[in-house]
Amino acid sequence: AQTVTQSQPEMSVQEAETVTLSCTYDTSESDYYLFWYKQPPSRQMILVIRQEAYKQQNATENRFSVNFQKAAKSFSLKISDSQLGDAAMYFCAYSPSGAGSYQLTFGKGTKLSVIP
Amino acid sequence: EAGVTQFPSHSVIEKGQTVTLRCDPISGHDNLYWYRRVMGKEIKFLLHFVKESKQDESGMPNNRFLAERTGGTYSTLKVQPAELEDSGVYFCASSHWTGFNNEQFFGPGTRLTVL
Incomplete structure (x- = not known):
């Protein structure tokens, strides 16, 4: 079974600085999808960024980028120029790519605080 | 476009009771989780x-x-009878596509407390 591990329960970053959230996963599949979701306090979870495993190029979405290391099964999220609105729970998630349900397997989450 | 909605937002029930959670996905989304x-x-x-x-x-x-x-529209999740270990937050998500375009849109969740 696939597992996703987020080893940092809590992180903090100074406003305008850069922070990296860690995520490792375990799978025997060669192709799959990886996601980072963000859940602000008392708000819905939203997709931040996604990566397809067969693509070596790291995904980037504005201030958010990933460092995808397939051999190491690592998928870290880098947030540049952190803003107060980035404060949230961040969940790393895995999804299989073959035919099936595409259920997401989540890590426990990392609570990010942004210090003004 | 309305997002995924869930009802109720909170539910407190006693062990042994029944609770029904509802999820309304985004219109047109065939996939509901x-x-x-x-x-x-x-x-x-x-x-x-x-x-x-x-x-x-x-x-x-x-x-x-x-x-x-x-009818492939809204979904319900019924717990009967509820046990203490059923307490938690229940999320619903919907998506139009699967695969890489499987961006699942999440609802706010229902917080269920079983006493």
Whole structure:
């Protein structure tokens, strides 16, 4: 079974600085999808960024980028120029790519605080 | 476009009672997922509907949980009878596509407390 591990329960970053959230996963599949979701306090979870495993190029979405290391099964999220609105729970998630349900397997989450 | 909505937002019931959670997906989304987060643990998959059919219900914990999606629109998740370990936040998500475009849009969740 696939597992996703987020080893940092809590992180903090100074406003305008850069922070990296860690995520490792375990799978025997060669192709799959990886996601980072963000859940602000008392708000819905939203997709931040996604990566397809067969693509070596790291995904980037504005201030958010990933460092995808397939051999190491690592998928870290880098947030540049952190803003107060980035404060949230961040969940790393895995999804299989073959035919099936595409259920997401989540890590426990990392609570990010942004210090003004 | 309205997002995924869930009702109620909170529910407090006693052990042995029945509770029904409702999820309204984004209009036109054939895929509907239920997840659950128990305190301090990961968000866990419960089941996946494609339209009105159950595509995958491998995450359903036991037969006290019954999910339905009549007509392929909204879905309900009934817990009967509720046990203490059923407490947690129940999330619903919907998506139009699967695969890489499987961006699942999540609802705000229903916080269930079983006393």
